[in-house]
Amino acid sequence: FLAANSGRRVGCDDSICGGCRRRYDRWRKAMQNDFAYIDVPISKNDPQQNEEPMLMEVDTDFVAEDEDIERKKEEKEEEEETKSLERSIWRTSKSHGSCIVCSVTDSKSMRVLSDEQRTMIFLNRGIWIPKDDVEKLIDDFRTALQYAGSLDFDDPGALDNENYKTITGLDRDAFNDLLGQLITMRSSRLRSVRVALAVFLAKLRLGLSNRVLACLFRLTSKRSVSRICHQVRVAIMQDFVPYHVGFQHVSRETILTQHQTTVATELVTNGPDQVVLIADGTYFFCQKSSNNEFQRRTYSQHKRRHLVKPMTITASDGYIVSSLEPFFTDSKNNDAAILKHCMLNNEQQVLSWLRDNDVLVLDRGFRDTVNTLNRLGLKVAMPDFLHNQQQLPADEANRTRLVTKNRWVIESGKI
Numbered sequence: 001f002l003a004a005n006s007g008r009r010v011g012c013d014d015s016i017c018g019g020c021r022r023r024y025d026r027w028r029k030a031m032q033n034d035f036a037y038i039d040v041p042i043s044k045n046d047p048q049q050n051e052e053p054m055l056m057e058v059d060t061d062f063v064a065e066d067e068d069i070e071r072k073k074e075e076k077e078e079e080e081e082t083k084s085l086e087r088s089i090w091r092t093s094k095s096h097g098s099c100i101v102c103s104v105t106d107s108k109s110m111r112v113l114s115d116e117q118r119t120m121i122f123l124n125r126g127i128w129i130p131k132d133d134v135e136k137l138i139d140d141f142r143t144a145l146q147y148a149g150s151l152d153f154d155d156p157g158a159l160d161n162e163n164y165k166t167i168t169g170l171d172r173d174a175f176n177d178l179l180g181q182l183i184t185m186r187s188s189r190l191r192s193v194r195v196a197l198a199v200f201l202a203k204l205r206l207g208l209s210n211r212v213l214a215c216l217f218r219l220t221s222k223r224s225v226s227r228i229c230h231q232v233r234v235a236i237m238q239d240f241v242p243y244h245v246g247f248q249h250v251s252r253e254t255i256l257t258q259h260q261t262t263v264a265t266e267l268v269t270n271g272p273d274q275v276v277l278i279a280d281g282t283y284f285f286c287q288k289s290s291n292n293e294f295q296r297r298t299y300s301q302h303k304r305r306h307l308v309k310p311m312t313i314t315a316s317d318g319y320i321v322s323s324l325e326p327f328f329t330d331s332k333n334n335d336a337a338i339l340k341h342c343m344l345n346n347e348q349q350v351l352s353w354l355r356d357n358d359v360l361v362l363d364r365g366f367r368d369t370v371n372t373l374n375r376l377g378l379k380v381a382m383p384d385f386l387h388n389q390q391q392l393p394a395d396e397a398n399r400t401r402l403v404t405k406n407r408w409v410i411e412s413g414k415i
Helices: 004-005 018-030 060-082 117-124 134-146 161-168 174-180 195-204 210-216 221-238 250-258 261-269 293-299 335-344 347-353 363-377 394-410
Strands: 276-281 303-317 319-327 360-361 379-381
Touching: 018 060, 161 174, 174 195, 195 210, 195 221, 210 221, 221 261, 261 276, 261 360, 276 335, 303 335, 303 394, 319 335, 319 347, 335 347, 335 360, 335 363, 347 394, 360 394, 363 379, 379 394
Parallel strands: 276 360, 360 379
Antiparallel strands: 276 303, 303 319
């Protein structure tokens, strides 16, 4: 090998480096042991060790071909080496015996981090919490990069509080609180529970089409948005509504002690045990339906739009006690007719919740239901009418102002 490349012989005291040794091994295998005799060790007493270097005739074409083979192999090895990248990163222990942050060994309070949590810790802090599956790590990175430019609700810290309020209508804490109560809903391959709730709230808040929402949240199609909204609505009706809306979710004592203002108690009641409730019809605007009957019954001549009207009942501080049905808005369903229907049909067991002499603060649109409420043992606080007078008397004007003072919580539009 040395004679073929440099024209000199190998002495018994010569040494060779590791790189040349590997080149020699590869060259010998390529030559199929044609020069195996040169690998025979030379004895120290060999008289040839003192001889002058031997001149040999070497085929230059053969040597050039061998050099080309060696160069191609070296280039291939260098190319393979450049495919790997070494980087030092901080990592934690694989042991589940202690906390990775404070090293506490209390097994009762410790929890194993999920794949999503480990990935976000590495992306945000550069600390890798190991797990056996390396391919899962690579897939998580690809997913994180894929959704980097979209509305990322999977990461609780990706959007600030103002963005949460703009998109969903709730701040981040309220969003997380509502999310924690949807216990019957599960994440799927298509979306997480956080994303599903964000899609539903964005639909209510912004009124965008399903196609636009699918584009913003990187969903496959508008049908996916429709299914997600249906799933979230069912989960909210099961997990949230029974515990936060309706007469069954709160007691009279709670309303009296926590949600009844001193102003309402002093101005419109005669005793400390009377509950003051405020009722008013609110509007939910809807699209024009292709069903002719539904289209006619949802059209409001007052608002000149299609809508449905739920009857909202609140405490004097604005706390929503109940929202009774959504009703049509045709001429048969004004505020008085809706409230009378709810009372006579005992919607949500409202008559069992109310007691005699409880006060309902209403506006003049409920004038046709005053007699019905009085027969049920309830008192009504309502602004007075002029009755062909040019001006209200002082006492009637003052009573009207007392009603207005208490009704502002439902008239202000903040509910």
